[in-house]
Amino acid sequence: MASTGSSFSAAIPDADSARTDIVVGLTSHNDAETIVAVTTAVRASLAGRFAGVASRIVLADAGSTDDTAARARAALEGTGGLIEVATPRAAAELLDMPYHGVQGRARALRAILTTARDLGARACVAIDAGAPTMAPQLVESLTGSILHDDFDFVLPFYRRHPYEGALTKGVVYPVFRSLYGVRIRQPAGGEFACSSRLLPRLLDEDFWDQEGVRVGIDLWLTAAAVSDDFKIAEAALGVRAHRVREGDALDLGTTMSQVVGALFADLESRADTWQRVRGSKPVQRFGELAPASAAQGSVVDPERLMESYRLGYRELRDIWTWVLPPKTIVELGRLINAPAARFQIDDELWARIIYDFALGFRMRVLARDHLLRSLVPLYLGWFASYILQVRDLPPDAVDERVGRLGAAFEAEKPYLIARWRWPERLRT
Amino acid sequence: MLEEFRRALEMATMRIIDGIANFLPGALVLLVLVVGSLVVALATRYVVLRMLRSLDVDRHAELLGVSALADWSPSRSPSRVIATAAYWSILLLGLLIGLTALDAAVPSRFAMSVFQYLPHLMAAVLTLLVGGMLARFLGRAALIGAVNMGIQSARLMSLAVKWLVLILAAAMALEQVGIGQTILRLAFGIAFGGLVLAVALAVGLGAKDVVGRALERQLREPAPREDKLDHI
Numbered sequence: 159m160a161s162t163g164s165s166f167s168a169a170i171p172d173a174d175s176a177r178t179d180i181v182v183g184l185t186s187h188n189d190a191e192t193i194v195a196v197t198t199a200v201r202a203s204l205a206g207r208f209a210g211v212a213s214r215i216v217l218a219d220a221g222s223t224d225d226t227a228a229r230a231r232a233a234l235e236g237t238g239g240l241i242e243v244a245t246p247r248a249a250a251e252l253l254d255m256p257y258h259g260v261q262g263r264a265r266a267l268r269a270i271l272t273t274a275r276d277l278g279a280r281a282c283v284a285i286d287a288g289a290p291t292m293a294p295q296l297v298e299s300l301t302g303s304i305l306h307d308d309f310d311f312v313l314p315f316y317r318r319h320p321y322e323g324a325l326t327k328g329v330v331y332p333v334f335r336s337l338y339g340v341r342i343r344q345p346a347g348g349e350f351a352c353s354s355r356l357l358p359r360l361l362d363e364d365f366w367d368q369e370g371v372r373v374g375i376d377l378w379l380t381a382a383a384v385s386d387d388f389k390i391a392e393a394a395l396g397v398r399a400h401r402v403r404e405g406d407a408l409d410l411g412t413t414m415s416q417v418v419g420a421l422f423a424d425l426e427s428r429a430d431t432w433q434r435v436r437g438s439k440p441v442q443r444f445g446e447l448a449p450a451s452a453a454q455g456s457v458v459d460p461e462r463l464m465e466s467y468r469l470g471y472r473e474l475r476d477i478w479t480w481v482l483p484p485k486t487i488v489e490l491g492r493l494i495n496a497p498a499a500r501f502q503i504d505d506e507l508w509a510r511i512i513y514d515f516a517l518g519f520r521m522r523v524l525a526r527d528h529l530l531r532s533l534v535p536l537y538l539g540w541f542a543s544y545i546l547q548v549r550d551l552p553p554d555a556v557d558e559r560v561g562r563l564g565a566a567f568e569a570e571k572p573y574l575i576a577r578w579r580w581p582e583r584l585r586t
Numbered sequence: 587m588l589e590e591f592r593r594a595l596e597m598a599t600m601r602i603i604d605g606i607a608n609f610l611p612g613a614l615v616l617l618v619l620v621v622g623s624l625v626v627a628l629a630t631r632y633v634v635l636r637m638l639r640s641l642d643v644d645r646h647a648e649l650l651g652v653s654a655l656a657d658w659s660p661s662r663s664p665s666r667v668i669a670t671a672a673y674w675s676i677l678l679l680g681l682l683i684g685l686t687a688l689d690a691a692v693p694s695r696f697a698m699s700v701f702q703y704l705p706h707l708m709a710a711v712l713t714l715l716v717g718g719m720l721a722r723f724l725g726r727a728a729l730i731g732a733v734n735m736g737i738q739s740a741r742l743m744s745l746a747v748k749w750l751v752l753i754l755a756a757a758m759a760l761e762q763v764g765i766g767q768t769i770l771r772l773a774f775g776i777a778f779g780g781l782v783l784a785v786a787l788a789v790g791l792g793a794k795d796v797v798g799r800a801l802e803r804q805l806r807e808p809a810p811r812e813d814k815l816d817h818i
Contacts, residue, residue, distance in 0.1 A: 321815065322815065322816050323816060323817070323818060324815075346818070409734070409735075410734065411730070411734040413817060413818065465736075466734075466736060469733055469738065473740050473741055474730065477729075528727060528730055531730045531731070532730050535733060
């Protein structure tokens with residue numbers, strides 16, 4: 159059996175190690191319910207659209223305790239196309255607290271990318287085996303633009319309910335756009351595809367062994383891809399299906415601390431890169447976005463969110479003054495007694511708040527976990543403001559509204575840069 | 587008789603001179619030690635203050651929550667408090683060493699007992715400092731967590747956590763220095779025992795129906811997730 163030559167063990171039949179064009183990697187953890195459907199859909203996609211192309215499916219399981227791997231093998235029996243990569247769990251991870259995201263995903267992704275590099279694949283696709291339904295054109299959409307149009311990194315773009323993914327729309331997307339100058343709507347999606355040109359670059363990154371990689375891996379991979387001269391694209395897909403895993407039952411404070419913490423950590427590590435970027439460019443989008451429908455989404459009561467904001471202002475204002483200047487505190491205070499019709503957090507104000515928190519994260523003015531959790535009431539206030547603005551808008555207008563938020567973050571970037579370079583101006 | 591008077595006077599004078607001669611070296615050593623320790627204390631205070639200010643200790647202490655201790659001093663500066671504490675420590679140390687040089691039994695024993703007491707005093711101070719930092723950290727964590735859960739009395743919960751930790755730290759410090767050990771143990775026992783009994787009575791008598799229904803619901807069906815929204 160040939161070895162991948164990496165620190166991860168893999169069983170690659172010698173006969174098939176010569177040439178592979180496409181590697182489809184599946185990350186899994188206790189996904190026995192969905193693995194069969196996903197592997198079957200992937201196999202069908204490869205057999206159909208890429209019938210004449212050498213391809214392999216790699217299963218990187220992060221220590222499932224059910225029969226995920228056995229079911230995957232059974233689903234692909236006879237095809238000779240499954241490579242299983244072991245991703246041993248480090249002793250330190252045994253004490254891990256629950257976190258947002260798939261258990262062991264970073265290790266699994268590293269194993270998949272390593273295997274793809276060792277096999278000399280032209281394109282590598284990473285898919286979460288926990289998706290309850292997989293868009294039939296997922297593999298084709300992600301891989302096609304790499305093989306035929308010479309792109310290096312392709313992310314999916316799903317149609318989502320206007321209220322879903324508010325943290326991505328309100329914080330992750332606009333910050334990412336402002337920092338790196340690319341308008342990727344879902345920079346931390348669960349799936350992606352990368353070219354052979356990008357593979358060694360991703361594997362050479364030093365974040366694989368950093369604290370926080372478990373949560374931030376998807377975002378950090380995207381940041382690595384956009385930080386250099388690689389061609390980025392989005393693949394329009396349907397409605398995103400999401401299965402609630404055990405880790406997804408985390409409270410908003412923990413989610414905020416982990417996700418926004420990963421974003422701010424990336425901001426800190428690539429300060430030299432993003433300070434040189436000005437403006438932003440749209441990315442090429444392939445495929446047709448699923449038609450907008452009256453999507454069934456959660457009903458969110460903005461009044462409850464506003465009440466959370468008011469409680470946060472009353473009790474956490476002293477903590478906020480550690481990072482927010484007096485002018486911002488005053489503007490936030492004006493919203494306390496504002497009725498729903500006038501409850502609005504301006505895009506520019508929201509951008510400055512996020513930037514100030516990023517600076518506070520960098521300066522460690524407080525324990526970082528406390529700082530990020532104290533952002534929750536502000537986020538809920540912004541969310542309420544956002545809902546009140548978009549609840550009567552058609553989906554395209556909502557997209558445009560999110561785009562304007564991104565533009566506001568870009569416009570306030572000099573504010574971030576000035577405070578980053580002269581941190582003694584924090585709180586003034 | 588005059589001869590006897592003269593001899594007695596001579597002997598008394600000699601005893602006084604002998605006494606002074608025996609005492610004077612020790613007193614001179616004491617004086618030298620005190621002056622020397624004063625000089626060292628002044629130099630140490632200057633150096634420590636400069637060093638702490640260059641390390642921006644005042645700002646870090648404020649962030650860690652130990653600056654409250656500095657509120658007791660007029661300057662309200664932790665750096666100055668530390669430097670002053672170093673100054674007086676060296677000065678007192680010099681005085682105690684000087685006292686032993688006098689070869690006076692009582693002052694010597696006093697000095698030795700102070701030296702033996704010092705480790706306990708330092709442990710108590712350290713316990714108070716760590717307790718203060720921990721109280722502030724946990725109080726803030728409780729406040730943020732309670733606010734994010736939508737609890738209106740978040741500030742009250744935070745204060746309760748903070749003061750509980752502070753009281754524990756103070757009790758441990760007092761036990762370390764050996765002050766009121768018996769009464770402290772009794773007070774804690776009575777207070778906590780009383781608190782637990784009061785809570786048990788309140789829940790057991792006043793809310794037994796509510797608790798029963800809640801337990802029944804828990805056993806019958808799992809609690810639904812309040813918010814199914816995916817924020818990511």
